[in-house]
Amino acid sequence: MRKSIFPFVIIVCGFLFITLSCKNKETIKDALAFGESNASNDFKSIAEITFDSTLVATFFENYPKLKSFKPDVIALYKKQQYHYIWFDQKGINEVGNLLYDKISNLDQEGIQTTIPYKNKLDDLFQDSSEEQKPKVESELLISSLYFFYAEKVFKGLDPKKSEELGWYLPRKKQSYVNYLDSIIINPSLINKDEKEVLGQYYRLREILEKYRSIEKKGGWDSIALDPKLKSYKPGDSSPTIAQIRTRLFITGDLLSDSKKNIYDPELEKGVLKYKKRNAFSPDYTITPRHIATMNVPLSARIKTIIVNMERCRWISTDISKAKELIIINVPAYQLTYFKDNKPVLISKVVVGKALNKTTIFSADMRYIVFSPYWNVPKSILKKEILPAIAKNPNYLAEHEMEWHEGRVRQRPGPKNSLGLVKFLFPNSNSIYLHDTPSKNLFEQEKRAFSHGCIRVAKPKELANMILKEDKNWTPEKIEAAMNKGEESWYTLKNKIPVYIGYFTAWVNHDGEINFYEDVYERDERLAAMLLED
Structure with missing residues (x-):
């Protein structure tokens, strides 16, 4: 049982x-x-x-x-x-x-x-x-x-x-x-994850913290111009000098504030540092324009930092993986060529003026063209060349130009508007990098003069750096091709990514904040969008 x-x-x-x-x-x-x-x-x-x-x-x-x-x-x-x-x-x-x-x-x-x-x-x-x-x-x-x-x-x-x-x-x-x-x-x-957000973002974030700390301490006062002096040079004495000294101490351009009214060697160092950070010519003269930038309110500088942090969010972190990379920052008027994440060439550039803005985009550089023709765009032909021909029948001959297949082109040579070499990264915007005979433009602090393309101050150096590991080229061959007077194209063995960006605030590897003019006036609109979002 x-x-x-x-x-x-x-x-x-x-x-x-x-x-x-x-x-x-x-x-x-x-x-x-x-x-x-x-x-x-x-x-x-x-x-x-x-x-x-x-x-x-x-x-x-x-x-x-x-x-x-x-x-x-x-x-x-x-x-x-x-x-x-x-x-x-x-x-x-x-x-x-x-x-x-x-x-x-x-x-x-x-x-x-x-x-x-x-x-x-x-x-x-x-x-x-x-x-x-x-x-x-x-x-x-x-x-x-x-x-x-x-x-x-x-x-x-x-x-x-x-x-x-x-x-x-x-x-x-x-x-x-x-x-x-x-x-x-x-x-x-x-x-902090630099694989997710561009490393520049975190450097800007540190500066944002620093500037907000300055704000909590009272910020900075506006500098009053001395009516007796139009500019300030080493050795000058003025109450304004003491105000400038205090201002540069607050932002870290000077290590101490002696309160002196005399423009002494200590202040010279601070002025050079300030000018470098704000894209001014590196000299010791202080003009009302320089003081005007010092008088930009702290709140405005903070806003500039914030909008550029936002731009960092848009950049793919994949760019750091590229073995070679060319970056142009339009507001800085600067080109930087990177190899293995290290800058190997920095060059001034001229970018598009406000009416012909340089487009913010990226593409792969594939060709270098030595002794190029300049095929005049239809818009320039209509607005500039044809009216010039109407006034002066010899205009084309005087400018080394000719008609070719129903269009006007400028023959290769030192007078050519593209200079002696151009760098092509095919794109729908018809933008490329090129040399220029107008070398004096690179001495200007503001360099928005072109019709949209980017003129390079160091074109020969750029060509040499790009072709440095290419056995088909030597510096002598590059020099000869640039001055031959006959157009020749060369296809690069390795495509190089080119990024054209727009940053009005940028922190260098020394942790120093650089501010640039908002040449296309985009910061305010972006700031408004951020507040709406």
Whole structure:
């Protein structure tokens, strides 16, 4: 009899175990739906708990300001199989707390915005109870605000808005669903990840902190011009000199402020440093124009830093992977050629004037053309050349020009508007780099004179650097090709990415902030967009 009862007991016990186990799981599911979990101890870790996927839709009905992040949140939890991300046995985990700290201090990232449901977030993270139990509402709120943070700090303005500002450089593409995996593995990435945001961004962020610190201490006073002096040179004495000295001390161009009224050697060093940082000619004379830039309000400088941090968000970090790279910063009127992430050539450039803005874009350099013809664009032919011919029938001959296949072109030679060499990176904007016979333009501080193309002060040096490892060329052959008077094309063995950018504030590797004139007047419009967003 005992033998027949024993199997029955086993079956009953097994049935009861399964029933209780299922009931326990249903209890957890139901409890989580109401925002509570009293059974987490039945699991090895919170990460093993899942929640009902239908609760995502309910969450966004209750939190409509976050609805734009719904597709990302769904993708995130499908990937995570609806397991908890932001909780562990002690409550909200390290990554969650780091994220809350970053969201609460978005102003440090140069972002001025309203954080949706900030009060709810504060209540959640400032909960003083010893153990915060996982709640679906809390979990989805933190995830939604992660995507909010990623959009503001990593992505920036919508690409359509940046294109409205004439920015056609390729915007970086990133899955912030996948990026969260990296942050969970290494939480410190949320503080500084140069693979996600351009390294320049973090240097600007440090300067932003410095300038806000100056602001808290009272900023700087406006410098009053001395009516007796139109400019200031070493040896001059004036109350204005003392004001200039104080101003340069505040921004770190001088290490100390002696309060002296005399323009002494110590001040000379500070003036040179200041001029270098603000794209002025490196001399000791201080003019009203220089003082005017010193009088730019601190709040305006802070705004300039913020808008350039935004531009950094748009740049793909892939550019740092290029073995060779040419970058032109339009406001700085400067070209920098990088090899293995190190600058090997820096050259002044002339860019497009306000009516013929140089386009902000990128393309691969493929050809060098020695002794080039200049095929006059139709717009220049119509507006400039034809009226000149009407006034002077000998205009073409005097300018080494000729008709060719129904168009006007200028023959190769030292008078050619493209100089002795041009560098082509095919693009729909018809923009390229080239030499110029008008060398005097490079001595100007403001160098926006062209019809859109970029004139290079060091074209021969650039050609030599590009072809340095090419066995087909020597400096002598390059010199001969440039002066041959016959056009010749050479296809580069390796394409070189060329990026034409627009940064009115840039921090060099010494940590010094450089400010440049907003030549195309784009900063104010971008600042307004950031406030609207």
